Amino acid sequence: MKYILTLLYISSLLSVAGCKVKDNTDYEYLDSWAVQAINLQNRISQRAPFRLAEFPATHNSFNAQAYSNGFSYPDPNHIPSMLNQLRMGKRMINMDLHWDIHYNAKTRLITTDVVLCHDSSDFGFCSMWDRTFREGLVEVREWLEENDEVVILKLQDELDGHYQEAYDSINIEMGDLVYKPSSPCATFDMEISKAKILATGKKIIITGAKPSTCNESWGEFVYWDEGMFGSVNHESFTPYPICNNAVDDIQQKIFGATNDGTQVAQIILQSDEMTIEQVAALTKCGLTAISYEPLRWWDDRLVAQIWSWDTDKPSINNTTSNCAAQQASGRFSDALCNATYSFACQHPQNRDWRITNTISIWSNGELACEGEFGEEGYTFSTPVNGYENAQLNDVKESLGISNVWMNYTDSLIEGDWVY
Helix, strand or coil: CHHHHHHHHHHHHHHHHCCCCCCCCCHHHHCCHHHHHHHHHHHHHHHCEHHHCCCCECCCCCCEHHHCCCCCCCCCCECCCHHHHHHCCCCEEEEEEEEEEEEECCCCEEEEEEEECCCCCCCCCCCCCCCEHHHHHHHHHHHHCCCCCCEEEEEEEECCCCHHHHHHHHHHHCHHHECCCCCCCCCCCCCCEHHHHHHCCCCEEEEEECCCCCCCHHHHCEEECCCCEEECCCCCCCCCCCHHHCHHHHCCCEEEEECCCCHHHHHHCCCCCCCHHHHHHHHHCCCCEEECCCCCCCCHHHHHCCCCECCCCCCCCCCCCCEEEECCCCCEEEECCCCCEEEEEECCCCCCEEECCCCECHHHHHHHHHHHHHHHCCEECCCCCHHHHHHHHHHHHHCCCCCEEEEEECCCCCCCCEC
C-alpha cells in the first residue's frame, strides 16, 4: 500500500511539474507604438538582399520565464515566450537541441527526446520537464501561420547523433514551411530576398548544421551556416561612422551582438546588460540581429533598435498622410503625398545615395530619380537598415536638405506600408 501511495505521489508531482506555458502576455505592450514600429521596420527589407535585412534576434529564446516552473528553466535569459518574442518583432529564434530524458505529461512516462535545454560544460543542466523541440516548433508555427514573414531558426547541435529524431520533429511540425537547402551542406544564398522566399510558399530558414553533420538526415532542412552570420563585442564596439572599421563585412552577413542575461552569468561571469546606448550604436552601423538580454516587456532597448519611424509615427489617426519622408532628424514621418520634397535615389549594388535637385510630389519619385541618375543605375528607394538610413541622412545634411521623399507608402492599403 505504501509503495502504491508513493507511486501516486510521484505521478502527481510529475504531472504538476510538467512544463506548461504561462500566458503572461502584455497585450497593451503588443499594441504600443514601439512594437508596431519595429514590426513595420522589419518589413521594409522584404525585397532587399538577405544580408542587409532586419532579423532582430533572441539568444537562448526557449529559456524564458514563461516556461519556468521551479524544475525547468530556473535561470531564464528572457521574460516572454517565443510566441511573444515574435509578436514583439523578433525574427531570429535560437534553440539548443539536446538528446536527453523527458517526462511526457500526456503518457506520464519518462522517455528520451529532443529537448530544449539550457546546458553548458560550466553551469546549467537539462531537466526531464524541459520542453521538447516539437513543442517549440509548434509555438513558432502558430505565429508563422498568422504572419506573412520570414523567420530564421538557429539551432545549436547537442544531439549526440540523434539527427533523425530532429529531422522527424521538423518534418512533422514545420516541414511544409521550411525553405530547404538546394542540397545537403549547401550554404545559404545571401542575395535572395525575403519576398522571393515567401513567393515559394516558405517562411522559415533553419541553420545550425556543420560540415560533419550536414550530410545527416536533418541536412534536408538545416543549412550549414558558413559565411551567414557575424558578431561583435558590444562593449568595445566603435560607433558610427567608424563602425569597428568593419562596415563592408557587416553589410555582407547577418551581424549581431548579445549579452548573457542569466543570473548566473551576471553573478559569476560579471556579465553586464547591453545598454540602450549600445543597442542604438549597433543599430546605426547596420547590425540587424541584435539580441539583448533579458528581453522584457516594455524594454526601452527595443525602442533603441528602431531607426526608421519617429516616435508615434506613422499616425494612426491621420489616414490622409500616406507617403513617407525622412525628416531632418533622420527618422521617418508620414506626410501628405502632395507635399513637395526632393527624392532619395539609391544604387541597388553599391547601396550609395543620391538626392535629386527635382522637388515635387511623391508620385514623381521614380521619374525624378530616373531622369537625374538613371544612367548610373540609381532608383527611387528606401533605407533597409540603420546604416543605410544614417548614410542617407548624411547625404541629405551635406546638401542642406531637411526632408526627402522615400519610396515607401501605404496608399494602397491603409496601415500596410510597403517599399
